[in-house]
Amino acid sequence: MSSIVTPQLPANSLSTKLDELERLAADIRSKQNTGSDVQVPLVASVVTATSHTMIIGAWQDIPGLTTDITVVEASTILVLLSAGLSGNPFLGDSDLSATIAVDGTRQTDEARAWMSGSPPIDDIAALQVYAFSLATGAHTIKAQVQGNVGLGVVLQDSAFAYWIFRQ
Amino acid sequence: MAGILTPNTLENQLVSRVGALESALRAIRAKQLSGSDTLATTVGSVVTAGTYNLTTGWADVTGMSLSITPLVASTIIVAAVWDLNANGAAVVNDSVSGRLDIDGTPQTDLVYYIFRVGTSRATLGNIYVASLTAAAHTIKMQAINNTAARGRVDVNTAMTYWLFAS
Numbered sequence: 197m198s199s200i201v202t203p204q205l206p207a208n209s210l211s212t213k214l215d216e217l218e219r220l221a222a223d224i225r226s227k228q229n230t231g232s233d234v235q236v237p238l239v240a241s242v243v244t245a246t247s248h249t250m251i252i253g254a255w256q257d258i259p260g261l262t263t264d265i266t267v268v269e270a271s272t273i274l275v276l277l278s279a280g281l282s283g284n285p286f287l288g289d290s291d292l293s294a295t296i297a298v299d300g301t302r303q304t305d306e307a308r309a310w311m312s313g314s315p316p317i318d319d320i321a322a323l324q325v326y327a328f329s330l331a332t333g334a335h336t337i338k339a340q341v342q343g344n345v346g347l348g349v350v351l352q353d354s355a356f357a358y359w360i361f362r363q
Numbered sequence: 364m365a366g367i368l369t370p371n372t373l374e375n376q377l378v379s380r381v382g383a384l385e386s387a388l389r390a391i392r393a394k395q396l397s398g399s400d401t402l403a404t405t406v407g408s409v410v411t412a413g414t415y416n417l418t419t420g421w422a423d424v425t426g427m428s429l430s431i432t433p434l435v436a437s438t439i440i441v442a443a444v445w446d447l448n449a450n451g452a453a454v455v456n457d458s459v460s461g462r463l464d465i466d467g468t469p470q471t472d473l474v475y476y477i478f479r480v481g482t483s484r485a486t487l488g489n490i491y492v493a494s495l496t497a498a499a500h501t502i503k504m505q506a507i508n509n510t511a512a513r514g515r516v517d518v519n520t521a522m523t524y525w526l527f528a529s
Contacts, residue, residue, distance in 0.1 A: 210374055210378050210381065213378060213382060213385060217381060217385050217388065221388060224391065272406050272407075274525070276523075291482065304410075305410055305521045306486065306519045308486050308519055309484060309485040309486065310484040310485065312479070322487070323444050324444050325408065325521050325522065327406060327408035327523045
Protein backbone atom coordinates (compact mmCIF):
# COMPACT_ATOMS: atom_id res chain seq x y z
CA MET A 197 0.00 0.00 0.00
CA SER A 198 2.01 2.84 -1.31
CA SER A 199 -0.41 5.33 0.13
CA ILE A 200 0.91 4.67 3.57
CA VAL A 201 4.34 5.94 2.55
CA THR A 202 4.47 9.53 3.65
CA PRO A 203 8.07 10.61 3.45
CA GLN A 204 8.93 13.30 5.88
CA LEU A 205 11.92 14.95 4.27
CA PRO A 206 13.64 17.19 6.71
CA ALA A 207 16.07 19.97 5.86
CA ASN A 208 18.85 17.48 5.61
CA SER A 209 21.26 16.20 3.00
CA LEU A 210 18.58 15.73 0.36
CA SER A 211 17.38 19.29 0.35
CA THR A 212 20.96 20.50 0.41
CA LYS A 213 21.69 18.36 -2.63
CA LEU A 214 18.63 19.67 -4.40
CA ASP A 215 19.69 23.24 -3.74
CA GLU A 216 23.13 22.58 -5.23
CA LEU A 217 21.59 20.83 -8.19
CA GLU A 218 19.28 23.73 -8.92
CA ARG A 219 22.13 26.23 -8.73
CA LEU A 220 24.25 24.12 -11.04
CA ALA A 221 21.48 23.73 -13.59
CA ALA A 222 20.80 27.47 -13.50
CA ASP A 223 24.48 28.19 -14.04
CA ILE A 224 24.70 25.91 -17.06
CA ARG A 225 21.48 27.23 -18.50
CA SER A 226 22.42 30.88 -18.09
CA LYS A 227 25.74 30.33 -19.85
CA GLN A 228 23.99 28.53 -22.66
CA ASN A 229 21.52 31.35 -23.00
CA THR A 230 24.15 34.04 -23.33
CA GLY A 231 26.59 31.96 -25.32
CA SER A 232 29.30 33.45 -23.14
CA ASP A 233 31.36 30.29 -23.00
CA VAL A 234 30.46 28.88 -26.37
CA GLN A 235 32.53 30.28 -29.18
CA VAL A 236 30.32 31.24 -32.06
CA PRO A 237 32.36 32.78 -34.86
CA LEU A 238 31.18 35.83 -36.76
CA VAL A 239 32.05 35.46 -40.40
CA ALA A 240 31.89 38.15 -43.06
CA SER A 241 33.76 39.54 -46.04
CA VAL A 242 34.42 42.86 -47.74
CA VAL A 243 34.96 43.16 -51.47
CA THR A 244 35.92 46.27 -53.40
CA ALA A 245 34.15 47.20 -56.60
CA THR A 246 36.75 49.64 -57.87
CA SER A 247 40.34 49.46 -58.96
CA HIS A 248 42.89 51.86 -57.60
CA THR A 249 46.25 53.08 -58.82
CA MET A 250 48.67 53.13 -55.94
CA ILE A 251 51.47 55.55 -55.34
CA ILE A 252 55.07 54.89 -54.58
CA GLY A 253 56.38 54.89 -51.05
CA ALA A 254 53.12 55.77 -49.31
CA TRP A 255 50.48 53.52 -47.87
CA GLN A 256 46.94 54.28 -49.01
CA ASP A 257 43.57 52.82 -48.13
CA ILE A 258 42.13 50.61 -50.83
CA PRO A 259 38.78 52.24 -51.68
CA GLY A 260 35.87 50.16 -50.42
CA LEU A 261 37.99 47.71 -48.45
CA THR A 262 37.13 48.77 -44.93
CA THR A 263 34.82 47.56 -42.21
CA ASP A 264 33.81 48.72 -38.73
CA ILE A 265 33.46 46.04 -36.10
CA THR A 266 32.31 46.18 -32.49
CA VAL A 267 33.09 43.16 -30.36
CA VAL A 268 31.20 42.62 -27.12
CA GLU A 269 34.11 40.86 -25.45
CA ALA A 270 37.80 40.22 -26.08
CA SER A 271 38.08 38.30 -29.32
CA THR A 272 40.50 36.84 -31.81
CA ILE A 273 40.03 37.79 -35.44
CA LEU A 274 41.40 35.90 -38.40
CA VAL A 275 41.64 37.80 -41.66
CA LEU A 276 42.29 36.43 -45.13
CA LEU A 277 43.37 39.17 -47.54
CA SER A 278 43.44 38.68 -51.28
CA ALA A 279 44.98 41.65 -53.05
CA GLY A 280 44.54 41.72 -56.81
CA LEU A 281 47.81 43.31 -57.91
CA SER A 282 48.59 44.30 -61.46
CA GLY A 283 51.46 45.89 -63.31
CA ASN A 284 50.95 49.16 -65.08
CA PRO A 285 51.92 49.18 -68.78
CA PHE A 286 52.60 52.90 -68.70
CA LEU A 287 54.72 52.94 -65.58
CA GLY A 288 57.11 50.02 -65.80
CA ASP A 289 57.83 47.15 -63.45
CA SER A 290 56.70 47.43 -59.87
CA ASP A 291 56.98 45.81 -56.45
CA LEU A 292 53.60 46.13 -54.74
CA SER A 293 52.46 45.48 -51.18
CA ALA A 294 49.11 45.27 -49.44
CA THR A 295 48.26 44.63 -45.81
CA ILE A 296 45.59 45.04 -43.16
CA ALA A 297 45.49 48.04 -40.83
CA VAL A 298 43.66 47.63 -37.52
CA ASP A 299 42.66 50.91 -35.90
CA GLY A 300 45.37 52.62 -37.93
CA THR A 301 48.12 50.12 -37.15
CA ARG A 302 49.38 48.18 -40.15
CA GLN A 303 50.09 44.49 -39.68
CA THR A 304 53.62 43.40 -40.43
CA ASP A 305 53.04 40.61 -42.91
CA GLU A 306 52.24 41.83 -46.41
CA ALA A 307 50.60 40.42 -49.47
CA ARG A 308 53.37 41.30 -51.88
CA ALA A 309 54.26 40.76 -55.51
CA TRP A 310 56.60 41.94 -58.18
CA MET A 311 54.74 42.86 -61.34
CA SER A 312 55.97 43.27 -64.86
CA GLY A 313 54.83 46.46 -66.54
CA SER A 314 55.96 45.17 -69.91
CA PRO A 315 53.87 42.77 -71.97
CA PRO A 316 52.81 40.32 -70.78
CA ILE A 317 51.53 42.49 -67.91
CA ASP A 318 51.47 40.55 -64.66
CA ASP A 319 48.31 40.14 -62.60
CA ILE A 320 48.32 38.16 -59.41
CA ALA A 321 46.03 37.58 -56.46
CA ALA A 322 48.57 38.01 -53.67
CA LEU A 323 47.39 36.39 -50.45
CA GLN A 324 48.07 37.01 -46.78
CA VAL A 325 46.61 35.71 -43.52
CA TYR A 326 46.41 37.39 -40.13
CA ALA A 327 45.39 36.52 -36.59
CA PHE A 328 45.26 39.16 -33.87
CA SER A 329 43.37 40.12 -30.74
CA LEU A 330 40.58 42.68 -30.52
CA ALA A 331 39.70 44.28 -27.20
CA THR A 332 36.07 44.86 -26.34
CA GLY A 333 34.81 47.86 -28.26
CA ALA A 334 34.73 49.38 -31.73
CA HIS A 335 37.44 48.74 -34.31
CA THR A 336 38.13 49.69 -37.90
CA ILE A 337 39.83 47.30 -40.26
CA LYS A 338 41.14 48.53 -43.59
CA ALA A 339 43.13 47.09 -46.43
CA GLN A 340 45.99 49.29 -47.57
CA VAL A 341 48.43 49.22 -50.45
CA GLN A 342 51.63 50.86 -51.60
CA GLY A 343 54.17 50.68 -54.38
CA ASN A 344 57.58 49.78 -53.00
CA VAL A 345 59.22 50.16 -56.37
CA GLY A 346 57.35 51.59 -59.31
CA LEU A 347 53.60 51.96 -59.59
CA GLY A 348 50.79 49.53 -60.16
CA VAL A 349 47.11 48.89 -59.75
CA VAL A 350 45.14 47.10 -57.07
CA LEU A 351 42.28 45.40 -58.83
CA GLN A 352 38.56 45.36 -58.18
CA ASP A 353 38.75 41.65 -57.30
CA SER A 354 40.52 42.51 -54.06
CA ALA A 355 38.80 41.35 -50.89
CA PHE A 356 39.26 40.29 -47.33
CA ALA A 357 37.24 37.84 -45.29
CA TYR A 358 37.28 37.63 -41.53
CA TRP A 359 36.24 35.32 -38.72
CA ILE A 360 35.83 36.54 -35.15
CA PHE A 361 36.05 34.17 -32.21
CA ARG A 362 35.54 34.92 -28.55
CA GLN A 363 38.69 34.32 -26.57
CA MET B 364 5.69 -5.83 0.56
CA ALA B 365 8.08 -4.54 -2.03
CA GLY B 366 5.89 -1.56 -2.89
CA ILE B 367 6.11 -0.15 0.56
CA LEU B 368 9.21 1.85 1.34
CA THR B 369 10.11 3.26 4.64
CA PRO B 370 10.87 6.97 4.61
CA ASN B 371 14.54 6.29 5.28
CA THR B 372 14.86 3.90 2.35
CA LEU B 373 13.07 6.30 0.02
CA GLU B 374 15.25 9.17 1.12
CA ASN B 375 18.41 7.14 0.63
CA GLN B 376 17.39 6.23 -2.89
CA LEU B 377 16.55 9.83 -3.74
CA VAL B 378 19.80 11.08 -2.29
CA SER B 379 21.67 8.54 -4.38
CA ARG B 380 19.89 9.50 -7.58
CA VAL B 381 20.22 13.22 -6.99
CA GLY B 382 23.90 12.71 -6.22
CA ALA B 383 24.42 10.88 -9.50
CA LEU B 384 22.59 13.63 -11.34
CA GLU B 385 24.70 16.26 -9.69
CA SER B 386 27.87 14.43 -10.71
CA ALA B 387 26.66 14.25 -14.29
CA LEU B 388 25.88 17.97 -14.36
CA ARG B 389 29.26 18.82 -12.90
CA ALA B 390 30.94 16.74 -15.61
CA ILE B 391 28.93 18.53 -18.30
CA ARG B 392 29.84 21.92 -16.83
CA ALA B 393 33.53 21.03 -16.59
CA LYS B 394 33.66 19.97 -20.21
CA GLN B 395 31.70 23.03 -21.22
CA LEU B 396 34.24 25.26 -19.51
CA SER B 397 37.19 23.42 -21.02
CA GLY B 398 35.62 23.50 -24.44
CA SER B 399 36.54 19.88 -24.91
CA ASP B 400 33.12 18.69 -26.00
CA THR B 401 31.53 21.82 -27.38
CA LEU B 402 32.04 23.50 -30.69
CA ALA B 403 34.78 25.56 -29.12
CA THR B 404 37.36 26.54 -31.69
CA THR B 405 41.06 27.02 -31.28
CA VAL B 406 42.53 29.61 -33.59
CA GLY B 407 46.04 30.90 -33.99
CA SER B 408 48.85 31.75 -36.32
CA VAL B 409 52.51 31.15 -37.02
CA VAL B 410 54.65 33.87 -38.51
CA THR B 411 58.33 34.36 -39.08
CA ALA B 412 60.53 37.37 -39.50
CA GLY B 413 63.30 35.24 -41.00
CA THR B 414 64.02 33.89 -44.44
CA TYR B 415 64.71 30.43 -45.82
CA ASN B 416 66.93 29.74 -48.82
CA LEU B 417 65.35 27.43 -51.38
CA THR B 418 67.01 24.18 -52.40
CA THR B 419 66.20 21.61 -55.09
CA GLY B 420 64.64 19.25 -52.54
CA TRP B 421 61.53 19.70 -50.45
CA ALA B 422 62.53 21.04 -47.06
CA ASP B 423 60.94 22.73 -44.06
CA VAL B 424 60.66 26.51 -44.15
CA THR B 425 62.57 27.77 -41.14
CA GLY B 426 60.30 28.85 -38.32
CA MET B 427 57.06 27.75 -39.98
CA SER B 428 56.13 24.78 -37.80
CA LEU B 429 53.04 24.31 -35.66
CA SER B 430 52.82 21.75 -32.82
CA ILE B 431 49.27 21.15 -31.70
CA THR B 432 47.53 18.58 -29.48
CA PRO B 433 43.73 18.58 -29.78
CA LEU B 434 41.84 17.42 -26.69
CA VAL B 435 39.42 15.49 -28.89
CA ALA B 436 39.32 14.32 -32.48
CA SER B 437 39.24 17.51 -34.52
CA THR B 438 39.23 19.09 -37.94
CA ILE B 439 41.86 21.70 -38.71
CA ILE B 440 41.78 24.30 -41.44
CA VAL B 441 45.13 25.86 -42.30
CA ALA B 442 45.54 28.91 -44.53
CA ALA B 443 49.20 29.17 -45.48
CA VAL B 444 51.03 31.86 -47.45
CA TRP B 445 54.50 31.55 -48.94
CA ASP B 446 56.46 34.74 -49.72
CA LEU B 447 58.42 33.44 -52.73
CA ASN B 448 61.26 35.76 -53.70
CA ALA B 449 63.89 35.27 -56.42
CA ASN B 450 65.95 37.69 -54.35
CA GLY B 451 68.16 38.91 -57.15
CA ALA B 452 69.31 35.47 -58.26
CA ALA B 453 70.10 34.71 -61.89
CA VAL B 454 66.91 32.74 -62.34
CA VAL B 455 65.73 31.27 -65.64
CA ASN B 456 62.00 30.72 -65.31
CA ASP B 457 62.65 28.74 -62.12
CA SER B 458 59.71 26.65 -61.01
CA VAL B 459 59.14 27.03 -57.26
CA SER B 460 56.49 25.49 -55.04
CA GLY B 461 55.23 25.34 -51.50
CA ARG B 462 53.18 22.72 -49.67
CA LEU B 463 51.94 21.80 -46.22
CA ASP B 464 53.24 18.74 -44.38
CA ILE B 465 51.15 17.15 -41.62
CA ASP B 466 52.94 14.62 -39.39
CA GLY B 467 55.38 13.81 -42.18
CA THR B 468 52.73 13.46 -44.87
CA PRO B 469 52.95 16.07 -47.65
CA GLN B 470 49.56 17.41 -48.66
CA THR B 471 48.63 17.17 -52.29
CA ASP B 472 47.76 20.77 -53.07
CA LEU B 473 50.72 23.02 -53.80
CA VAL B 474 51.35 26.66 -54.56
CA TYR B 475 53.24 27.30 -57.80
CA TYR B 476 55.23 30.26 -59.01
CA ILE B 477 57.77 31.03 -61.71
CA PHE B 478 60.80 33.18 -61.00
CA ARG B 479 61.00 34.92 -64.37
CA VAL B 480 63.61 37.47 -63.38
CA GLY B 481 65.70 38.27 -60.35
CA THR B 482 63.03 40.64 -59.02
CA SER B 483 60.21 38.09 -59.19
CA ARG B 484 58.31 37.90 -55.91
CA ALA B 485 54.80 36.94 -54.80
CA THR B 486 52.89 35.95 -51.67
CA LEU B 487 50.87 32.92 -52.74
CA GLY B 488 48.68 30.73 -50.60
CA ASN B 489 46.58 27.64 -50.30
CA ILE B 490 44.02 26.31 -47.84
CA TYR B 491 44.14 22.85 -46.31
CA VAL B 492 41.61 20.83 -44.32
CA ALA B 493 42.64 17.74 -42.37
CA SER B 494 41.42 15.48 -39.60
CA LEU B 495 43.51 15.30 -36.43
CA THR B 496 43.28 12.68 -33.71
CA ALA B 497 43.42 13.60 -30.02
CA ALA B 498 47.20 13.37 -29.97
CA ALA B 499 50.28 15.47 -30.71
CA HIS B 500 50.64 16.67 -34.29
CA THR B 501 53.19 18.71 -36.20
CA ILE B 502 52.29 20.84 -39.19
CA LYS B 503 55.01 22.39 -41.31
CA MET B 504 55.31 24.60 -44.34
CA GLN B 505 57.75 23.31 -46.93
CA ALA B 506 59.17 24.71 -50.16
CA ILE B 507 61.34 23.81 -53.15
CA ASN B 508 62.99 25.37 -56.18
CA ASN B 509 62.63 22.66 -58.81
CA THR B 510 65.17 24.34 -61.09
CA ALA B 511 68.14 25.27 -58.94
CA ALA B 512 69.09 26.11 -55.37
CA ARG B 513 68.38 29.85 -55.43
CA GLY B 514 65.79 32.34 -54.30
CA ARG B 515 64.19 32.23 -50.90
CA VAL B 516 61.02 32.11 -48.85
CA ASP B 517 60.80 35.61 -47.42
CA VAL B 518 59.54 37.43 -44.35
CA ASN B 519 55.85 37.70 -45.27
CA THR B 520 55.39 33.96 -44.90
CA ALA B 521 52.59 33.05 -42.47
CA MET B 522 49.91 30.54 -41.65
CA THR B 523 46.73 30.72 -39.59
CA TYR B 524 44.66 27.80 -38.37
CA TRP B 525 41.23 26.97 -37.05
CA LEU B 526 40.77 23.82 -34.97
CA PHE B 527 37.22 22.49 -34.57
CA ALA B 528 36.13 19.59 -32.39
CA SER B 529 34.80 16.90 -34.73
